[in-house]
Amino acid sequence: MSELEQDSTERNEELLGKIKWLMVLRLLFATFLLVATVVVQARAYPSFSNTSLASLYILTGVIYFLTLCYALLLDRIKKYIFFAYVQLVFDVLFVTALIYVTGGIESIFSFMYILTIINAAIMLYRRGGLLIASASSIGYGSLLDLQYFGIIHPYYIRASELMTYTIGYYFYTLLMNIAAFYLVAFLSSYLAEELRRSGVKLKAKQYDLDQLELLNRNIVQSINTGLITLNNQLEISYINPAVEQISGFVYRDLEGIHIGDIFPKIVPYLSISDRGGDNDDMPQPQKGIDVDFDRRDGTRLHLGFSQSILKDPGGDEIGLILIFQDLTEFRQMQEQVRRMDRLAVAGELAAGIAHEIKNPLASLSGSIQMLRDEVDFGPMQQRLMDITMREAERLNALVNEFLLFARPERAVDRSVEVNEVIEDTLEMLKNSPELSRPIRIEKTLSKNLWVHIDSQRLQQVIWNLVLNAVQEMKNSGRLSVATAIRTKRGSGDAPRDYARDRQEKLAEISISDTGPGILPENQGKVFDPFFTTKDQGTGLGLTIVHRIVENYDGKIFLDSDGRSGTTFTLHFPLAEEDPQDRPQ
Template identity: 35%
Template structure:
């Protein structure tokens, strides 16, 4: 109905323009001539303007638009009849105005409306011609207001028949055309809705998949980036449009300057990329040429962030390696410990037989000290390889951390050089842990951090609760963080720091972090190490707060 309302508004404007132009020209041509029709012309113009104003006031308020359209077109027929009557009747050139009204009715009211208006126009025009005929033939004074005609009767009826037939034919043909146009328009609208729905569905599919997806033009410039791609890379659609795709992923162009693969060739790769904020991530990507009607239209790529998966694989691989090393080395350590005990006993016996002034006594003292040190290393390794069962208790982790920091702060070697910062949770953080082993973990990490800051620095220790992520079934956990301002760990060493006997410190055994990893693994926790050269190292311990560990241990 709103479409009909808009068409009626157009009709009002066109009506004013046609009447003004037609009657204005007619008045101009009649100026200076003795005619009584000029006041009638002015009357038609004024009446048209007044009715148009009335129509304009009603068009936005009235609800019955179809009767309103018939009313307007009916008034147009009346005005056209008057104009035809005063401009020559059967000889009037303005009989063509009836055709305009008939065409308008067909456009607004379909073929039915066009034929109805054509019938009304035929009746009104036929009445004018009949009255003019009787006025000219029988000199009836009642119709003196009609102009005379000099046409013969046959000519009058010829013109009448021709116009009436034209009215009906125009009404039928224009109505048929209007219906076809309307039907075609409805089909086009339906197709447009289907196409829009298909496009929206296609867009929903692209936005819903859990993989990043992008497309490029033939030059390799990005044309689209789905929602998941934006989340992985940190760029918005507007920021990447028009850029080369390999620049966004911080890669070199894979094939020459265009970065477009040969037709029909797909490619899969795993590469290290960078997010917008510079964060390092590992991407698995599948690339394929984008074909449009047999011609290359660019490139389509699907990618995923597999950084967490790679970290998990590394953790599993490390655990398997550590377990294998532990099992193989435990027997060897026992075999070393037995002769080492015999060697230590023999040296002690020999030492008792020597005088305090004997020159060999210092050598035996040195051998005894090194034997004890070697025995300590073997004991530490056995503790790592075959740990004792956990003695789980409800412990406040804040107190464990506080005790460790207090011991380190009282150590003369670090008391004046290291600044200790505590950022402990305000509430007590209670978890099921083995207190002795957790003290060992905290001491090893704190000691490593202090030793790394030989020239002084800051050791920040924090505890905080961590809520479970959306979709995870695990409960709440707690993090213990040791962050130093030391020189950092080279990237090539990060994956080795938990290996037994791996150390970069002079005199170190390489078992401290291995023991930390084993204890955290026994507690069903995890260790995450992040380090930046020149800025320092951050070690995050994550422990479950619930009693899962205790239940599994029992």
């Protein structure tokens, strides 16, 4: 429906409502006239003839009959303006007849014309008011003319009581009434049109207000920022959907409870002294507050809060508004940037040192090898030569690690079946001297798990992680390796991201041990170059793992409570099976 059609429909509905009210008022007047006629007849006033009283009964019956007809035609007639004019014209005729049977020029019911004109002005505005005023003037003027020339005589006046009036009195009475008719028509139509214009403006303002309220509601409902309103007792009165998504709680669980029951670390910042001055025109946001928060599912998040005063329209404080965002990914990115900065500096240093050492070291190793092959040393000298060669090889391996850390190269990669690499790596571990302790290996592997990576790089990553896990378990323990397919939502870094739309399949590799765990203060440093808690460690193993994983668009996560056990989780984009590896 177009805007024009909708406006026409609304006007028709408005006019229909006015017509119904006119019919109700007409019935009320007819009932009043009927009761008054009965009272006059009962008291037998000598001024009223039986003919006059009978005429009043007939007029009353006609009103009831016409109103009934109007009611029956109401649902069938679509031209409400024409219908309104018909009723108003009949009302003018009825008033004229009523004045005729109640005394003509002496009738007290001439004011009924004014009521009819007011009804016309309300229903049909200026044009309708002026037309009905004209009809009333014609009807009243014709009645007085006929009475003056003696063509008709009022019913209720007996012949003996008939009074004669001068032409001047007739003219004066008619002129005053006609002037009153048009004046009432003009004023009432003016007021009706002003009321209509005010109604249109009010409706437009109300529509704008509704649209603004709807826009505000949609904004509050759609933003990814959490919004909470609190009353003066710090009890939750409203939350938007983002709060449910971030916290894991639903509104019915939070309504009316104290904010400290959900965000206990934020309460110390919500004291009255922190709410700002009472004379501020607008609530001012408070300084940012960063707190840790444990979701309902156990995920640890880092939230950034700000607060402002909630005021009612009168300017009185009625509570607080809390706005917060999930800064977990932002903090992770900050930490990653800091780590990359440290890696860049250390990488440049490592690359320079490695190149300066590698060439002399190769010459040294070659010379020692030649001496050992050509000179016949004694047992003591041979032992020293073996120590020298072994340490030279260890130093060469360390230099190679420096170079891999400093300038990781993306080798030729293809789709690799993760479980095959894990099986090969664990077989190497079983034959390694590091597995001399009674350590149980458990595997939970998902089938057909393919990632796009160089197989040697993936094996290097898994080897470093399982080797670290074994070394952490001093006497005995359990090494658990699991693979699975996970769904990543959105672009978040966390393994258990939430409330996103875009989904992506990930290959997950988790390696867990039952060792003593990693202290919380060390967990942010484990991927830093040269950080180690081992006596013989270089501090580059996990750094190289981190570089390789990120070089293939992967993510690595650490989970440890610092008391028992550590889990490293790897996420890689899931790849299709390599056609070269499919059976022919």
